Amino acid sequence: QVQLQESGPGLVKPSDTLSLTCAVSGSSISSNNWWGWIRQPPGKGLEWIGYIYYSGSTYYNPSLGSRVSLSVDMSKNQFSLRLTSVTAMDTAVYYCASKRDRERYFDYWGLGILVTVSS
Amino acid sequence: DIQLTQSPSFLSASVGDRVTITCRASQGVNNYLAWYQLNPGKAPKLLIYTASTLQSGVPSRFSGSGYGTEFTLTISSLQPEDFATYYCQQLYNYPVTFGQGTKLEIK
Numbered sequence: 001q002v003q004l005q006e007s008g009p010g011l012v013k014p015s016d017t018l019s020l021t022c023a024v025s026g027s028s029i030s031s032n033n034w035w036g037w038i039r040q041p042p043g044k045g046l047e048w049i050g051y052i053y054y055s056g057s058t059y060y061n062p063s064l065g066s067r068v069s070l071s072v073d074m075s076k077n078q079f080s081l082r083l084t085s086v087t088a089m090d091t092a093v094y095y096c097a098s099k100r101d102r103e104r105y106f107d108y109w110g111l112g113i114l115v116t117v118s119s
Numbered sequence: 120d121i122q123l124t125q126s127p128s129f130l131s132a133s134v135g136d137r138v139t140i141t142c143r144a145s146q147g148v149n150n151y152l153a154w155y156q157l158n159p160g161k162a163p164k165l166l167i168y169t170a171s172t173l174q175s176g177v178p179s180r181f182s183g184s185g186y187g188t189e190f191t192l193t194i195s196s197l198q199p200e201d202f203a204t205y206y207c208q209q210l211y212n213y214p215v216t217f218g219q220g221t222k223l224e225i226k
Contacts (some may be wrong), residue, residue, distance in 0.1 A: 015177055033159075045206065045218070048214055062214060104168070106153075106208075109163040111160075112163050
């Protein structure tokens with residue numbers, strides 16, 4: 001069974017870069033899965049950020065423009081999110097999640113990590 | 120983007136009740152619709168995928184139906200652990216989108 005664990009700073013200053021990592025256990029990151037991020041601002045619904053395949057192929061939510069990038073570290077069996085030029089609107093619980101290739105749903109999720117953007 | 124509209128947004132019910140949540144898509148999504156349960160402090164849980172397939176390990180009191188633009192999630196007999204927030208999600212087209220959520224509360 002795949003297990004996902006988010007880590008990173010809980011507080012980021014406005015205009016800085018938000019960086020989060022998701023450690024994968026129970027599966028190789030080079031398996032037939034896409035590895036992604038979904039966030040939930042306080043009191044709001046879920047927003048898909050994007051996902052990445054171990055080969056480096058990516059899909060991103062256009063709403064985030066060029067601020068978002070994902071990467072994979074096969075040596076550490078983990079993947080990461082970078083979101084640049086953050087504002088208070090980026091304050092949210094960030095979840096990492098996985099979906100099998102060719103499937104249309106996320107079958108494993110992490111517990112989530114709250115990231116607050118504030119000076 | 121495909122908009123998903125859930126109704127109701129809030130639902131008050133009792134243990135043992137049968138409840139139904141609806142998810143309407145702004146355009147057809149075939150059967151590429153999933154349902155999730157979110158509980159504070161827990162990892163989100165996949166309940167249903169491809170509109171009606173029960174994820175392994177999910178109790179049979181959960182069921183899903185629908186195709187195209189209208190979908191439903193039904194819980195046949197509410198248990199205490201079912202009071203949570205439920206979201207639908209489509210991946211027929213990019214970007215992946217979610218409904219706004221339905222919070223199920225104890226009456």
